[in-house]
Amino acid sequence: MPLTRRKFAQSALAAGAIAALPSVFSACTESSKAAGTVRSAAVARPKLSPVQDSFPISFPKNFSWGAATAAYQIEGAWNQDGKGESIWDRFVRVPGKIKNGDTGDDACDSYHRWREDIALLRAMNINSYRFSISWPRIQPNASGSPNAAGVDYYSRLVDALLELHIRPIATLYHWDLPQHLEDAGGWPNRDTAGRFADYTEICARAFGDRVSDWVLFNEPLAFTYRGYLEGAHAPGRTSLPDFLHATHVVNLAQGAGFQALKQTLSSARVGTAFSMSPCEPATNSEEDKLAAERAHALINLWFLEPAMKGRYPQGFAFLPATLMGIRAGDFEKMRAPLDFIGINLYYRTIASAIGIVERVSSPQDWLFPVKMSGGDEGPKTDAGWEVWPQAMYDMIMSVTREYHRPQIEITESGCAYNDGPGPDGAIRDARRIEYHRQYLGAVGRAISEGADVRGYHAWSLMDNFEWSEGFSQRFGMAYVDFKTQKRTMKESGRWYGKVAAENGIGGD
Numbered sequence: 001m002p003l004t005r006r007k008f009a010q011s012a013l014a015a016g017a018i019a020a021l022p023s024v025f026s027a028c029t030e031s032s033k034a035a036g037t038v039r040s041a042a043v044a045r046p047k048l049s050p051v052q053d054s055f056p057i058s059f060p061k062n063f064s065w066g067a068a069t070a071a072y073q074i075e076g077a078w079n080q081d082g083k084g085e086s087i088w089d090r091f092v093r094v095p096g097k098i099k100n101g102d103t104g105d106d107a108c109d110s111y112h113r114w115r116e117d118i119a120l121l122r123a124m125n126i127n128s129y130r131f132s133i134s135w136p137r138i139q140p141n142a143s144g145s146p147n148a149a150g151v152d153y154y155s156r157l158v159d160a161l162l163e164l165h166i167r168p169i170a171t172l173y174h175w176d177l178p179q180h181l182e183d184a185g186g187w188p189n190r191d192t193a194g195r196f197a198d199y200t201e202i203c204a205r206a207f208g209d210r211v212s213d214w215v216l217f218n219e220p221l222a223f224t225y226r227g228y229l230e231g232a233h234a235p236g237r238t239s240l241p242d243f244l245h246a247t248h249v250v251n252l253a254q255g256a257g258f259q260a261l262k263q264t265l266s267s268a269r270v271g272t273a274f275s276m277s278p279c280e281p282a283t284n285s286e287e288d289k290l291a292a293e294r295a296h297a298l299i300n301l302w303f304l305e306p307a308m309k310g311r312y313p314q315g316f317a318f319l320p321a322t323l324m325g326i327r328a329g330d331f332e333k334m335r336a337p338l339d340f341i342g343i344n345l346y347y348r349t350i351a352s353a354i355g356i357v358e359r360v361s362s363p364q365d366w367l368f369p370v371k372m373s374g375g376d377e378g379p380k381t382d383a384g385w386e387v388w389p390q391a392m393y394d395m396i397m398s399v400t401r402e403y404h405r406p407q408i409e410i411t412e413s414g415c416a417y418n419d420g421p422g423p424d425g426a427i428r429d430a431r432r433i434e435y436h437r438q439y440l441g442a443v444g445r446a447i448s449e450g451a452d453v454r455g456y457h458a459w460s461l462m463d464n465f466e467w468s469e470g471f472s473q474r475f476g477m478a479y480v481d482f483k484t485q486k487r488t489m490k491e492s493g494r495w496y497g498k499v500a501a502e503n504g505i506g507g508d
């Protein structure tokens with residue numbers, strides 16, 4: 001469901017506030033990954049695909065070969081063993097919100113079948129597993145002492161990973177807010193930041209003796225935008241002020257969570273997984289170049305600058321502090337000097353200025369004249385997203401330059417291809433192999449030019465519940481038959497296992 005400009009204008013007007021941001025933010029949402037905003041035919045960019053030349057490549061010693069998942073997308077057992085209700089448990093029951101009426105009630109049933117999932121990791125020679133902890137499984141009512149059964153579940157998982165020498169990377173928030181907190185105002189409510197810090201401390205105490213690597217948030221812009229402005233994700237609100245407040249409270253929570261982790265566990269290695277996308281001007285015009293700079297600030301820096309530098313990206317001074325809910329002292333509270341920057345990257349973004357006619361007729365376009373879309377030169381995945389490995393290289397190098405060669409983890413990259421079993425039962429997903437081969441080539445090239453990338457986590461270990469797309473998009477390197485819950489390794493999983501074992505990719 002791409003966000004149309006008309007829809008945006010309506011929600012902004014209903015909010016009765018300046019409507020500068022939403023059209024800009026739309027480029028970072030899943031729907032807009034496939035959005036077809038028209039752009040000028042006079043594209044002056046060179047066509048770049050240099051990574052083909054990078055093979056064979058070997059990766060640095062100790063490079064982490066990983067896979068990523070998220071609790072709501074795989075666990076199921078939505079109301080078992082004392083787990084509380086999350087905003088996703090509630091949202092999937094709203095008619096029409098999820099494709100085919102799917103829910104994550106059972107998902108991949110990983111709550112019961114986690115041993116099978118670990119066997120998959122092992123078969124793929126994976127040495128780093130990024131999973132998420134379900135907040136309402138730990139704190140069913142979002143306050144007070146932890147639910148022992150929930151803690152036990154993740155404890156067993158972590159122990160089993162460590163036994164196989166697989167590094168656990170625990171994501172604290174991958175979108176499943178306890179419904180209790182949404183009822184109390186959700187992310188736009190400043191109190192939620194403190195509650196997040198309490199929950200973080202509980203996790204640090206419960207697992208910190210065995211987990212060193214932590215991701216505070218998964219894709220803060222995606223869940224605030226889609227959940228509070230667009231309404232396509234939980235909790236399904238459509239309010240510009242709520243969205244703006246939510247982004248600020250998440251920035252405060254990032255600072256508070258960082259402090260809570262470091263105070264409880266001084267050795268913790270802490271990051272956030274940002275949804276990132278390099279922004280290219282649609283043409284060489286000065287207006288489009290400026291539009292691309294603004295798009296970059298919004299998509300890539302809105303949650304990163306507050307963490308690393310205690311400020312919002314430059315160029316947004318026009319946003320009144322009251323509209324964001326900013327109070328004195330907040331900039332200091334937002335600071336969270338992350339140990340690593342997590343990059344979730346799938347595609348690039350093309351930015352162009354908005355023409356004078358549109359500007360005159362629409363106040364938000366006058367204030368923030370940027371239009372964005374995905375690229376359309378490379379092949380498309382089944383989700384309609386352009387495959388463009390250069391985007392991975394460009395983003396890593398941009399972060400490396402802007403933040404003085406920080407440690408980087410590729411916390412997610414992957415593609416939806418819906419190939420299923422052939423007559424012999426094998427799943428031949430050659431396009432997924434080619435995707436990862438090329439994106440890894442881009443990572444290898446960035447490393448050879450000085451970037452400090454520590455690991456790559458394929459999204460995803462197995463097919464799972466893809467939010468509003470339900471089970472219609474398969475991102476896994478293992479196939480899941482959702483009727484029987486049987487897992488079958490795809491050819492891409494076997495290929496990835498070989499790459500991991502060899503710590504490199506051959507020239508063929």
Ligand code: GCO
Nearest residue numbers: 030070218219222344459466
């Ligand atoms: C996100 C999340 C994942 C998605 C993946 C494919 O980026 O939305 O981190 O949960 O499933 O990105 O869309």
